[in-house]
Amino acid sequence: MKELSEKQRVFFNSNQTKDLSFRIKQLQRLKTLLLSNQNRLNEAIYADFGKSPFETFTNEFGLVFLDIDEACSKLKQWAKRKRVRTNWINFPAKSYIIPEPLGVSLVIGAWNYPYQLSLAPSVAAIAAGNTVILKPSELPSNTSKLLAELINNSFDPGFFHVVEGGIDQTTALLAQRFDKIFFTGSTNVGRIVYQAAAKHLTPVTLELGGKSPAIFTENAKLSIGIKRLIWAKFLNAGQTCIAPDYVLLPLSMKDEFLQLAKKEIEQASYSIENGNYVRIINDKNVERLKSLIDQNKVYFGGEIMEEKRIIHPILMQDVTFDDAVMQEEIFGPILPIITYESLDEIISEIKKREKPLSCYIFTGDSAVKNKLLSELSFGGGAVNEAIMHISNSRLPFGGVGQSGVGSYHGEAGFRTFSHYKSILEKATWFETKLKYSPYSEKKLQWIRRFMGIS
Known part of the structure; x- marks a missing residue:
């Protein structure tokens, strides 16, 4: 697990995922992979649940494909730096916010919708420019095995890799340092994930449950x-x-x-x-x-x-x-x-x-x-x-409270796996003396005036 996480960090630090065209290409590759293996994917989930091809598409892959298509079409807009207004105190300058990927992410999927709840957050992570280690639930063993086979044979392990296993493997993964952990499952396990993430101050999204x-x-x-x-x-x-x-x-x-x-x-x-x-x-x-x-x-x-x-x-x-x-x-x-x-x-x-x-x-x-x-x-x-x-x-x-922390889907998913970096860019042709010593009552009056405080 340590070797895998370190390999992903090296890949992330190579800056390949910063390229929007790279992200789009990987998302399109994932969609093609899933579409070309629909029969095998249907057979695997039928073996685990008895779920029909109709419900497998409508409840599992349909939402994933919509997420991929939306990300590919709107990624440039989501990732674009956003200009914001600069206050008078910082004149002359411009201010803007730059979305950037968090880094190496861990996605822990749930068993009840084993394709959707593993792949949808992975799509969001890839769209935002992260590398992904995916740990699907081991309970639907046929779907977990097939996801691992398809993804691991189609993607660089430094970028996107599936780890199979149960509690021992999940525990070993949680011992590593990630830049983001996304967990879907029970509230009790969510607490364990949260505690493990706290050791590294890793931000966490928890999709839990409750009595609705x-x-x-x-x-x-x-x-x-x-x-x-x-x-x-x-x-x-x-x-x-x-x-x-x-x-x-x-x-x-x-x-x-x-x-x-x-x-x-x-x-x-x-x-x-x-x-x-x-x-x-x-x-x-x-x-x-x-x-x-x-x-x-x-x-x-x-x-x-x-x-x-x-x-x-x-x-x-x-x-x-x-x-x-x-x-x-x-x-x-x-x-x-x-x-x-x-x-x-x-x-x-x-x-x-x-x-x-x-x-x-x-x-x-x-x-x-x-x-x-x-x-x-x-x-x-x-x-x-x-x-x-x-x-x-x-x-x-x-969710909120015990039912979850954070959110995703669409642009919200992109935001979940991104950091928004705030930048003030100052011109060099002018500089006020107000903030520098020696201080004076007159300078303080001007500062208060600029701040709108009488």
Whole structure:
């Protein structure tokens, strides 16, 4: 690991990555590599999850390709030095800001979207001019192995290299000095990454998770709201960091909501065979999810095929904040429904807990919408929609508090992997004597006048 990180530092210090045309060429090479190996990539993720080619493209590669295309088309604009106004104190001079790459970066991907969550931050790092060591999750072993094969056979290891392995390899990587670490995963592991980075004062972006609420209010349009909610919740069998974790619902809407939600799940006919469902990542997570289910509160669903690692969509009713399913992020196909009588009551309950990565508000009342957006803190979200905010690269994606540090996607990703260097360039044809000694009351009066202080 030390040898690899040092090799990348030598490559970075050669200034090759400072060339914008070099960055664009590498991004285009990555896109070509992925497109030319789509069948193999599809087969690998199907072996790990049972994910269909349709969802592999829409949920994994589609966003990566959009990121690459946007970076290639806008890189010159993003990397351009920006002139800013110079104050009178520094006359005659000009001021500007120069974006520059941070250096050698480590990207640690997550298992639930093994292509997207490894490659999207890598694209941002390359666009910003960094070298990249990518450590994909070892849990989806087929995708990890194929990513390593394709990337390591196509790129200079001093520039872009994949390291496979588990805890030991990750620990060895974190012992090295990087200029940037980008981690996607659980809050508990995020703390470990943060502590390791602190030893070298390495800046870190943490994309974590949390219990993201979906809030329905009295005048929400239930039919379309439930359709969008159910799709978002059971996409990837609920193994999505920004999935709606639980529903908050007026008591008066409970029966209609449950009936419509059940109908929507039945119409979707979720299964691997239908191409719209996947397996739970491993046996450990199957057991964890089983422990969260209170059979007395299951309204619909609940079939578990342990040998195939498949848990069919589950709706739970009459849930309270004290139930086991509400004590941790679910990260699976279980949807608890909590009813409320007062909006202020549930705002208070959400505020008692850690800030979520996402929040989804379903309402037709602008005042209620604005109240929730104003009073609740969360990473990002949507109104009358769920999950889809991630598809707009103009919206920086990231958490707040325990749900994450920093953001990326689009220009926000470029900024995450860049340092903005501030420059004051002074002319030499004139110099004021105000700042030099000997000091005098008259000089001080002029300085105060220039500063606008009477």
